[in-house]
Each structure stands twice: as structure tokens, then as C-alpha cells.
Amino acid sequence: MTTTEHGSNGRVEVEFDHHSAEFRENNYAQFDELRSKCPVTHSSTHGGFWVFSDYATVFEAARDDDMFNSYPSVGVPASEMPFPIIPIESDPPLTQKLRSILLNRFSPKATDTLEPKARELATELIDGFIERGSCDIVQELTTPLPARLTLHMLGMDESKYEHWVHWVHSTVHDRASDPEKAGIAGMEMFGEIAEHMAQRRSEGFGDDALSALMQAKIDGTPLDDVQITMYTVLLLMGGMDTTSGLTGNAMIRLIERPELRQRLIEDRDLLPDATEEFLRYDTPTQGLARTIGKDGRFCGFEMKKGERAVLLWAAANRDPAVFEDPDVIDFDRQNKKHLAFGVGAHRCMGSSLARMMFRVMMDEILTRLPDFELAGTPERFEDAAEVYAVSSMPIRFTPGPRVGDGAS
Structure with a gap:
């Protein structure tokens, strides 16, 4: 982000590119600069889009689905997917109808029933490297656990998680820099999903999320294969x-701030509050886009139908007008109204599940690898526009014993 000027219509023009390496390395400094100029700016990159960077503006826009549409795409540039990614790329009242299909599977009660499975996975994965005294914690724990639990919920083969992770990461992180690669990954993912759907139809449905989608109806009409x-x-x-991103980000902060780590080691009851603070401080989903649904004024600026806007959740969560000392990690912070999971009709359905997986992984890490430290330089995904996450993080620690079923 290099230049700023006032356009003829009074809007503040900036050169802001959330897909750039500069953003990846200096995202928080750029958020501060955006807010200091104006909470509503306009960037010329990626065909032009509005940028909302303070809490009040992001909060208001996220709740105004008439002015700020989620269909056809929540990305800038727009997603290369051939069809909208529902329900996130939909608008009310369809959004609520789509969400209702699986909402009960992501409730706090349903999440509680999945915690033993998450614990089992954490034990198995840590057993796989704890005797070595070193690992890539992202590749060997924080990525496979959420991936395998997700596949478990969908009734899919957990052992193939690496294929799914590759497709998802390419679709999310390569789409701006290498759309062809992202497109290929997306098509391979579609093909695998189609095979699972065919299997359900030939062998019968189970008690899993994919089966639920295939049997669901909206206003009496079943979802079609594209929607499923x-x-x-x-x-x-x-x-x-995103959950892996949250965990990797938090581990880096605990290495930087050993006194925070020690507090969690000594008082595990702090984990719920720490979870909320890490969500605020290092929000994995940096921001999502909207399409202006009608001509109108917003925060004093004239906006035209069809223009794009990016709502920066992560910038809102560092807004000093809302959070005292926002650049400080404070487990005792009373204000927990962060926007890490969004707000309004599109608030993340999986928020309870994400919190649970994060707490399980951090609890197991603090119990079994309490003296972890960096054994190399952490690497982030090249594109942090939508998800700010560590892709590789070598650590070392005092070796320990295996404790799972395979322990000798």
C-alpha cells in the first residue's frame, strides 16, 4: 500500500492489495494505516473495491444483506469456482434455509459429542512424533486433526486427508496467483465428492453431513448435485x-511470550478466554467480500450497484476504538465481541467446532510438548488475503512417551 489520494467523489484512494507479499508480511501495519486515513477507502487493485477497516463499519456492512450481497462471490477477485459456494455465497432468505440443514450438527451440544474423537486424534498424531523430540507441528498435528475430523463428520475416509488438504489449500491460497492450479484442484475435489455421492446412492445413506445434504429439501425441493x-x-x-491457521498463529505468540504460555500451563481453565483472545488478535479469516446490491450511500460515500467491498474482520478486531490496547494479547480482556467468525446471517456455523478443536490441540500441546520452541523459520501461505495461516512450523521439544493404544 503505497499511495493515497482523494478522488473526485471524495473517496480516499489507496493501493491496497490483500493478495500481495507486502500484505502477508505487514497486514497489521496496513490495517492501522487504513484506519488512520479513513475507515472506508477504495483500492484500485483487482478491478477496484471498497475497503472497510474499522469495527463499526465492518459490523454494519455485515448485517446489511440488502446493500451488501454475498452472492455471487465473497472473494476479491471473485472466486473462479463455476458455481457459488453455498451457503456463504448466498443471500437471505435462502441463506437461512441452507444453513438450517446442518445447523444442528454444529451446535455446542453436537460439538461436545465430537470432543472425544478430537482427543483421540490428538493423542494418535502426537504419539507419531513425540519420541523424536521434533516435528513440523502444522503438517503433523494442526492440519491433519481438523482435516480428519471434518472428513469424519462427512462420512469420508480420514486416511485420504492429505489429498483433500492439498485441494483445499490450492483452491484458497493459489486462486489469485495461479488460478489454473486452483481450478484444477477444484475440479479434482468436485470429482471426489461426486464419487462419494454416487456411493451413497448405491449403498445407502448414513448418519453423516454429506448424507444429510443429499436428503435435504428446501421448500419441498431436494438440493441438486451442484448445490450438494x-x-x-x-x-x-x-x-x-482456518482452525490450523488459528493454532499455528497462537503457537508463535506463545513462543514470543513465554509468560503467556506459562499461565496456560499452570491454569488450563484460562484456555476458553485465551481462545477468544487469539481469535481476536490473529484472526485467521482476514476478510471477506461483498457485492453492492443497490445504489446508495454508506458511511457518507456514494456506492454503486455491482461494486465490490472487502470487510476486514482482522482489522476490525484490532480497532482501538473498541478494544483497549488492541495490539496486546490479554487473556483477561473482558470485551470478547470480536468478529473472527463474522456477524449477521453469515456468522460461521462451525464456530463452536473450531473453538473445541483449537482448545483440544492447545491442551494436548501444553501437556505433552510444554517446552516447544522453534526449530526453523515458520512459513506462511504465500497468499494471506482470506486466510492468515502458517503452512509449516518446525519445532523441537523434550521427547516423551507414546500414550495411545499403540503405546508399549
């Missing part, structure tokens, strides 16, 4: 990227 596929894609994206 795109809904499944969203579940896979949500389960295989």
Missing part, C-alpha cells in the same frame, strides 16, 4: 484451513 457439491466444498474449506 458446493455446500460440501464449503465444509471442507472451513474445516481444513
